[in-house]
Amino acid sequence: MPYLSKKQHLPLGLAQLIIAVSLLVYLLVQGKVNLEADILSLLPSEDIEFVNKAEGAFFQRYKNNVMIAFSGQDAKSAHDDVRTGYDEKGWLYGDFSFPELEAVAKLFGAYQGYLLDGESRQALTEGDSLGEAALAKLNNAFDPFTPLFFPFDPTLTTASFVQTALVQQASNLTVEDGRMVVNDDTKYYVLMLTLPLSELESMEKATDLVYAVSESLAHVEAEYPNVITSYSGIPFHTAENMRQANKEMRWLGGVSAFFIVLIVLWSFRSINALFAVLITQLNAVCFGLLALTLLYDSVHVITLVFSITLIGIAIDYSFHVMTTKKDDSIAYSNVRSAVKLGCVSTATGYCAFMLLPMEALEQVGIFIAFGLVGALCSALFIIPSILHSYTGQSRLNQLGDAVVSVLNDSRGATKVVLSLFGLLSVVFVVTNEQIFNDDIALLNASSETLRKNELKHQQWYFGTQSQRLILWESNLEALLEKEEALVAALKSQSSSIKVQAISNWLPSKSRQQENLTLLVDAQNRGDFATLAELVGQPIEVGAAPHLTLDALLESELGELLSSQYLKLHGYHVSLVYVNHAAKHDIDTVLDNFVQITRVDKAEQLSLVLVEMRQSLLIWFAIALSVFLLVLCMRFDLISAVKSGFWLLLSCLIGLSGSLLLQGSLNLFNLLALVLLVALAIDYFIFYLKCGQESSTALAISLSALSSVFVFGMLSFSQTPAIYSFGYTIMIGIVSIYFVAPLVVKRKA
Amino acid sequence: MKAVCTILLMLCSLSAFGQALTAQQATDRLNLVVPKLPLSGSFEQFKYFKVLKHPLKSHGEFEVKTQRLLWQTFKPVMSAVLYENETLYTVNSRGGKTPMPQGSDMPTLIFSLLQGKFKELEKTFVLSTDKRLNCISMTPISEPLNLALNNVVLCGQGTIKKIELFDSKNNKTIISLQFASPQ
Numbered sequence: 001m002p003y004l005s006k007k008q009h010l011p012l013g014l015a016q017l018i019i020a021v022s023l024l025v026y027l028l029v030q031g032k033v034n035l036e037a038d039i040l041s042l043l044p045s046e047d048i049e050f051v052n053k054a055e056g057a058f059f060q061r062y063k064n065n066v067m068i069a070f071s072g073q074d075a076k077s078a079h080d081d082v083r084t085g086y087d088e089k090g091w092l093y094g095d096f097s098f099p100e101l102e103a104v105a106k107l108f109g110a111y112q113g114y115l116l117d118g119e120s121r122q123a124l125t126e127g128d129s130l131g132e133a134a135l136a137k138l139n140n141a142f143d144p145f146t147p148l149f150f151p152f153d154p155t156l157t158t159a160s161f162v163q164t165a166l167v168q169q170a171s172n173l174t175v176e177d178g179r180m181v182v183n184d185d186t187k188y189y190v191l192m193l194t195l196p197l198s199e200l201e202s203m204e205k206a207t208d209l210v211y212a213v214s215e216s217l218a219h220v221e222a223e224y225p226n227v228i229t230s231y232s233g234i235p236f237h238t239a240e241n242m243r244q245a246n247k248e249m250r251w252l253g254g255v256s257a258f259f260i261v262l263i264v265l266w267s268f269r270s271i272n273a274l275f276a277v278l279i280t281q282l283n284a285v286c287f288g289l290l291a292l293t294l295l296y297d298s299v300h301v302i303t304l305v306f307s308i309t310l311i312g313i314a315i316d317y318s319f320h321v322m323t324t325k326k327d328d329s330i331a332y333s334n335v336r337s338a339v340k341l342g343c344v345s346t347a348t349g350y351c352a353f354m355l356l357p358m359e360a361l362e363q364v365g366i367f368i369a370f371g372l373v374g375a376l377c378s379a380l381f382i383i384p385s386i387l388h389s390y391t392g393q394s395r396l397n398q399l400g401d402a403v404v405s406v407l408n409d410s411r412g413a414t415k416v417v418l419s420l421f422g423l424l425s426v427v428f429v430v431t432n433e434q435i436f437n438d439d440i441a442l443l444n445a446s447s448e449t450l451r452k453n454e455l456k457h458q459q460w461y462f463g464t465q466s467q468r469l470i471l472w473e474s475n476l477e478a479l480l481e482k483e484e485a486l487v488a489a490l491k492s493q494s495s496s497i498k499v500q501a502i503s504n505w506l507p508s509k510s511r512q513q514e515n516l517t518l519l520v521d522a523q524n525r526g527d528f529a530t531l532a533e534l535v536g537q538p539i540e541v542g543a544a545p546h547l548t549l550d551a552l553l554e555s556e557l558g559e560l561l562s563s564q565y566l567k568l569h570g571y572h573v574s575l576v577y578v579n580h581a582a583k584h585d586i587d588t589v590l591d592n593f594v595q596i597t598r599v600d601k602a603e604q605l606s607l608v609l610v611e612m613r614q615s616l617l618i619w620f621a622i623a624l625s626v627f628l629l630v631l632c633m634r635f636d637l638i639s640a641v642k643s644g645f646w647l648l649l650s651c652l653i654g655l656s657g658s659l660l661l662q663g664s665l666n667l668f669n670l671l672a673l674v675l676l677v678a679l680a681i682d683y684f685i686f687y688l689k690c691g692q693e694s695s696t697a698l699a700i701s702l703s704a705l706s707s708v709f710v711f712g713m714l715s716f717s718q719t720p721a722i723y724s725f726g727y728t729i730m731i732g733i734v735s736i737y738f739v740a741p742l743v744v745k746r747k748a
Numbered sequence: 749m750k751a752v753c754t755i756l757l758m759l760c761s762l763s764a765f766g767q768a769l770t771a772q773q774a775t776d777r778l779n780l781v782v783p784k785l786p787l788s789g790s791f792e793q794f795k796y797f798k799v800l801k802h803p804l805k806s807h808g809e810f811e812v813k814t815q816r817l818l819w820q821t822f823k824p825v826m827s828a829v830l831y832e833n834e835t836l837y838t839v840n841s842r843g844g845k846t847p848m849p850q851g852s853d854m855p856t857l858i859f860s861l862l863q864g865k866f867k868e869l870e871k872t873f874v875l876s877t878d879k880r881l882n883c884i885s886m887t888p889i890s891e892p893l894n895l896a897l898n899n900v901v902l903c904g905q906g907t908i909k910k911i912e913l914f915d916s917k918n919n920k921t922i923i924s925l926q927f928a929s930p931q
Contacts, residue, residue: 101895102916119846132841136827139806140838141793141923142819142854143829144896147915151799160846167847177889530824536801 013381017279020286020374027293051597054470054573057566064197065093066210066233067457068217069188073226079179079189082220086193093192099556102148107555108162109152113519113542114512117164120157124518130155131527138531154531154539157519165504172460182460190460195235203242210239230449232457237446244445244718249304252713256311259709263702267399268322269392276386277318280378284314287374288367295366296359303363310368312710313346314375316682316703321379322387323396323695323702331695336380338689341634342682343376345627349678352619353671361671400694403701407692407741414738421735422649425656437664438609440602445719463498463579467586468599472571476549479572480508482593489589490578497585500577502565505557512546613667620673624648627681635688639743643684646739651676654732661727668721672728679707679733683740692744704737766885769875771866774884777877779906780864786813787862789927793821796920810925812862817855831855857893861900862925864908873900883910 070079086092108115120130137156138146149159172182173190182188195213197206214236217229264274288310292299317339324335350372353365429435444451458466471486473479483503490497507515519541522528528539552561564575578586583598590596624644632640651673658669683700690696711733714726769777788811795804808821808828817831828839829848836855837845848854860868866875866884872893873886883903888894894916901912913921 119844132825132827135804135825136821136840137838138797139793139795139804139821139824139827140829141795141913141921142858143838143848144854144915147797147896147917147919150797151917154799163848164846534800534802534804 013377013385016377017283017286017382020283020290024286024290024293027290050472050569050571051470051599054472054566054568054575055599055601057568057573058470058563058575061563063234064195066193066195066213066231066235067461068191068193068213068229068231069182069453069457070190070220071186071188071228071230072224074224075187075189075227076179078220078224078227078229079191081223082216083179083191085216086191091193091195093194101144103556104162105145105148105152105159107552107557108158108547109149110544111512111547112153112155112158112544113516113540114546115158115161115507116515116518117157117160119164120160121515121518124522129525129527130157130519130522131530133160134528134531154535155519155528155541168498168500168504171463184460188460197235206235207239207242210235211243230453230456232450232453236450237444237454240446240450241444245304248717248719248722252716253311256710256713260311260315260706263705263709267396267698267702269395270387272386273322273392276322276383277315279382279386280314280318280375281311283378283382284310284371284375287377288371291366291370292363296363299363300360303360303367310371310375312703312707313368313679314371315706316679316699317343317372317375317379318383319699319702319706320686320696321383323400323699325393325397325695326384326387331690331693334690335686335695338686339376339379341685341689343372345630345681345685346678347372349623349674349681352623352674396698397694400696400698403697404692404694407697407738410738411742414742418646418649418653418735418739421653425652428656429652429659432659434664435659436610436613437666438606438613439666440605440609441720445717462577467578467581467583469576469578469586469590469596470573470599471576471593471596472568472573473595474571476572477509479574480506481510482596483574483576484508484511486576486589486593486596489592490581490586493581493585493589497581498579500564500579502561502574505561506547506549506552509546516542516546609667613670616667616670616674620670620677623674623677627677631681631684631688639684639688642743643680643688646742647677647680647684647736650680650732650735650739653735654728657731658724658727662720662724666720666724668724669728672725672732676729676732676736680736680740683736684743687740687744692741697741700737700740704733707733767877769877769884771870771875774866774875775864777884778864778882778902778904778908780866780904780908781906782863782865783907783927785863786811787927788812789925791819791923791925793921793923796922798917798919810862812859817858819858829858831858861902861911862908864902864904878903 068082070076070082072078083092116124120133123130123133134154134156137143137159138150140146145159145163146156149156149162152158172184173180174183175181180190180192182190193213195209197209200206200209214231217231221227221229260277261274264277268274292303320335320339324332326332347369350365350368353361441451446454469486471479471482473482480503483501484507487499487501487503490499523539523541532539549561549565552558566573583600586598590598624647628640628644631643654673654676655665655669658672659665662669683704686696686700708730711726711729715723715730717723717726775782788809790807790809792807793805795806797804804824806821807823808819810820811818815832815834818828819830820826820828826841830837830839830845836848838848839845856868857872859865869875869886873888876885876887878885878901880903882905883901886900886902888897888900896915897913898916898918899914901910901914902908903910903912907925907927909925911923911925913923915921
């Protein structure tokens with residue numbers, strides 16, 4: 001690094017600050033800083049990228065859809081009122097219901113002869129007559145299919161085909177007088193809306209619109225006191241998470257900032273000191289945000305919530321420089337080199353987040369690492385000039401001496417108490433039955449009510465125990481044949497399994513040909529002679545060409561088909577819903593197929609969290625070893641061993657304390673350890689480099705106090721991931737603060 | 749004078765046929781005594797389809813219990829409609845059961861028709877008088893019932909003796925019931 005004279009420090013520091021602020025303002029004005037609040041965007045990229053893309057393509061069209069349900073005495077009137085309002089806005093999602101049976105009869109009746117249900121095919125394959133079955137069906141006075149299908153297909157095999165396909169549809173939604181209803185334990189009137197969120201310019205506006213919908217439902221409940229409304233859909237989750245994150249960012253950040261201002265003013269009694277701290281914070285945040293804006297297309301709100309921890313770390317450097325005696329050049333030089341070493345070690349700790357396959361955490365690492373560089377620049381170049389004529393040094397010395405005295409006096413007690421806590425922690429962790437919980441719900445701050453609604457509404461739409469499979473093949477015929485084989489294999493597991501597949505409506509070409517051959521043979525055998533006599537003319541089969549995908553896509557069933565079929569990267573892809581089947585049974589069947597996968601995002605992500613947690617533990621061991629090696633090389637072996645012991649003990653106390661408060665640990669407690677190590681290394685370095693000087697002890701005390709306030713604030717978050725992080729850091733920091741002086745000798 | 753008479757006759761006809769009824773009025777009109785479950789009996793059915801040269805005649809037996817219904821046809825082919833465990837099935841001559849997708853609407857309807865439960869039927873039908881004194885005409889008011897049926901007529905005195913079903917394609921099914929005694 002080229003030598004810079006002290007005179008150059010301030011101009012250089014101010015220049016970088018002005019450039020950073022100007023560039024950030026320019027990017028903000030240009031709208032280059034985009035916020036992302038969609039929880040699904042946190043998903044790490046998976047091995048099977050194709051499946052992800054296919055799943056995205058299938059569900060992209062529904063991402064702005066919401067479902068609203070009304071129940072109670074005046075539910076119908078309330079539903080009608082709300083529907084009228086949204087109809088005028090053009091938000092009603094209309095393509096949800098199954099087309100009228102008459103249209104379906106006309107559609108499939110045209111392909112009479114090619115379509116057989118499994119039972120009819122089996123009967124024909126075994127040489128049984130279908131004539132009796134047709135007569136029985138015709139005779140059934142209560143079968144609504146018969147009058148509709150009989151004119152098109154007197155064999156009524158097409159009716160049976162449609163009937164079988166319909167039985168597989170798991171949806172509980174039906175239409176009554178043009179209203180979508182669910183006859184569950186209570187009667188629900190249901191509305192599906194597509195919110196125009198894509199047309200809005202910002203996440204804030206989208207959030208406001210979604211909240212306007214939920215508030216309008218609250219008004220409906222006020223207007224109709226005996227009506228209960230419920231709503232679900234991704235937009236509501238996104239809006240709740242967005243608003244929660246914004247709220248937490250504002251008040252957690254606000255309260256943290258207030259306490260820090262209070263600490264600075266109380267300890268330094270100088271506006272200049274506060275100004276110096278603010279400049280450091282501003283520079284740190286500018287550096288962090290600039291890095292994020294330049295490196296990423298959008299920044300996740302979760303990143304910003306985690307990133308308020310920068311306030312607690314960046315302030316450390318200000319405190320160390322501000323508490324050092326300006327006339328003691330050796331102490332000042334020691335502090336400068338300790339600040340640099342501390343910055344490198346902490347930034348390295350945060351850069352470890354980049355190794356994790358989750359972009360939001362990678363962004364946290366980038367934000368803090370660059371933010372620390374900004375804080376370092378400010379601490380080294382700007383603060384010394386601002387506090388050039390600071391006159392409160394004697395007060396600081398007094399405070400520092402008092403802290404040293406307290407720490408000296410409590411050394412014995414600290415050793416005993418923390419060792420005891422460590423022992424209890426080991427016993428508590430070892431005897432605890434469930435230590436870890438890796439549920440993906442940890443990332444979700446959605447309300448309990450919304451989650452319950454989501455589950456209930458999903459069951460209405462997709463049925464209970466619904467699993468999704470994605471299949472792909474290079475041509476449509478192969479895809480349909482694979483679906484048919486899959487359906488047969490699944491049904492062989494249990495007759496109660498229901499499978500919604502496009503091949504239910506569109507059999508493969510080869511199967512259609514087989515069906516026709518079977519029916520023609522049956523006709524030649526005279527199976528339909530009685531029927532022919534009844535209608536007074538011969539029964540014809542297979543008069544028209546076979547059923548094709550294009551014919552179905554252009555028909556009333558087009559929406560249903562296209563919701564389960566698409567073309568992607570030259571592949572024909574289908575989405576299959578399986579109901580009333582255990583995951584294990586499905587997976588057993590899938591073992592015999594290729595290019596097919598069961599999609600369960602929550603389960604997959606929970607598995608990823610487990611893997612991440614395990615790899616983080618390994619990383620923690622390696623990182624700890626590297627840090628201790630650095631301490632060993634830079635200082636001595638005994639110091640490194642002592643630091644390692646007390647650090648491990650503090651981590652253990654932090655984790656067991658969190659376990660006690662949370663009931664179980666998760667990935668985010670371990671992520672907190674990464675930060676804890678980075679902060680602890682700072683404390684150890686300063687003590688080892690500067691000794692238990694009053695200025696060092698005071699700076700570390702102020703730093704620890706500010707960190708406890710900042711990270712302690714995270715404990716008040718509603719999101720389990722965030723408060724888990726907060727608990728571990730807060731408990732760990734308190735422990736580290738008391739054990740850090742133990743690595744150096746008592747000050748005489 | 750002839751025109752006036754015609755108009756008066758038409759008005760009289762209107763008041764006599766197609767007059768809306770409440771469930772109680774319909775029950776009183778047929779002097780119905782709602783039978784206790786279980787009940788059973790036999791039926792004879794004629795199906796008049798426009799595409800059929802002759803009506804399709806069939807006969808069989810029925811059995812109604814709480815939450816279970818069996819409508820069994822003996823001729824021309826052995827088959828049945830069975831409702832049990834909250835699922836409606838068609839049963840073929842070999843006893844193979846296939847679930848029907850109509851859900852619970854159809855069994856509820858059959859239960860109510862056989863027992864003449866106008867209180868129940870009133871929820872899904874508009875009840876009105878028929879030109880025959882001992883019959884009640886019923887028009888479905890909501891989907892999915894009105895997609896399958898245009899009109900249903902229940903006839904009888906004391907018990908339901910005949911059910912006439914008119915589907916959306918104007919085909920007619922006439923079912924004559926004979927309850928086993930005692931009912």
